[in-house]
Amino acid sequence: MKALILDMDGVITNTAVVHAEAWKKMTDLFLKKRGEKDGKSYKPFDVVEDYRSYVDGMPRYDGVRNFLESRGITIPEGEAADDDGKETIIGLGNLKNLYFQELLKQNGVVVFEDTLAWVKAYKKNGLKTAVISSSKNCFDIIRRGGLEQLFEARVDGLVSGELKLKGKPEPDIFLEAAKRLGVKPEETAIFEDAWAGVAAGKAGNFALVVGINRGNAGQTLEENGADIVISKFPKPE
Numbered sequence: 133m134k135a136l137i138l139d140m141d142g143v144i145t146n147t148a149v150v151h152a153e154a155w156k157k158m159t160d161l162f163l164k165k166r167g168e169k170d171g172k173s174y175k176p177f178d179v180v181e182d183y184r185s186y187v188d189g190m191p192r193y194d195g196v197r198n199f200l201e202s203r204g205i206t207i208p209e210g211e212a213a214d215d216d217g218k219e220t221i222i223g224l225g226n227l228k229n230l231y232f233q234e235l236l237k238q239n240g241v242v243v244f245e246d247t248l249a250w251v252k253a254y255k256k257n258g259l260k261t262a263v264i265s266s267s268k269n270c271f272d273i274i275r276r277g278g279l280e281q282l283f284e285a286r287v288d289g290l291v292s293g294e295l296k297l298k299g300k301p302e303p304d305i306f307l308e309a310a311k312r313l314g315v316k317p318e319e320t321a322i323f324e325d326a327w328a329g330v331a332a333g334k335a336g337n338f339a340l341v342v343g344i345n346r347g348n349a350g351q352t353l354e355e356n357g358a359d360i361v362i363s364k365f366p367k368p369e
């Protein structure tokens with residue numbers, strides 16, 4: 133193995149739960165309004181099940197589209213300039229981002245110590261390291277967590293947008309990170325906590341796809357292509 137590529141939210145930082153809270157705030161508000169209009173009651177966002185199934189690891193607007201589809205709701209795509217909360221895919225995604233950034237400011241960034249110790253140890257042993265994330269807030273989180281020096285390459289939501297990379301479960305983001313590190317997928321291990329992420333790693337033919345199960349997603353990760361599933365990184369020898 134020559135390189136390690138790690139997803140950020142939920143693998144390196146405890147920010148998946150912050151995303152989940154922001155998703156819930158945005159979607160519950162929307163579903164309530166929409167329910168009043170449609171004369172029915174939509175099932176609120178479940179921070180475990182809905183987060184994991186429809187938004188975890190995916191680009192922002194894919195998440196909005198997927199979740200609304202789960203409730204049988206179709207709305208227009210909208211424009212990049214749509215106000216936070218305009219009832220379009222982009223407008224709702226922008227509102228979720230506003231909530232996410234507020235929560236991030238309030239909560240700060242918690243770095244998983246097990247991940248940090250493990251990556252540091254393997255970096256010392258000569259392995260190359262990259263961070264990937266579908267999130268456009270990736271660099272802000274890396275900076276708040278004081279992790280700028282830990283990774284030689286970063287491919288995040290902003291880079292993905294510029295390069296028009298397809299979102300997970302397509303393998304593009306991992307392949308771009310491997311390219312930037314100058315390694316082949318066959319000599320690279322990837323670490324992911326989302327079903328879409330392990331599926332992307334499998335589709336990219338990476339040497340090892342490690343599922344990180346910080347909750348109870350072990351089975352889903354295995355079913356989607358994780359070679360092994362761990363609940364935390366082992367203490368380095």
Ligand SMILES: O=P(O)(O)OC[C@H]1O[C@@H](O)[C@H](O)[C@@H](O)[C@@H]1O
Binds near residue numbers: 151191268
């Ligand atoms: O909206 P952002 O910050 O660009 O993030 C996009 C997605 O990034 C992923 O890492 C998260 O798991 C999702 O919850 C999030 O929606």
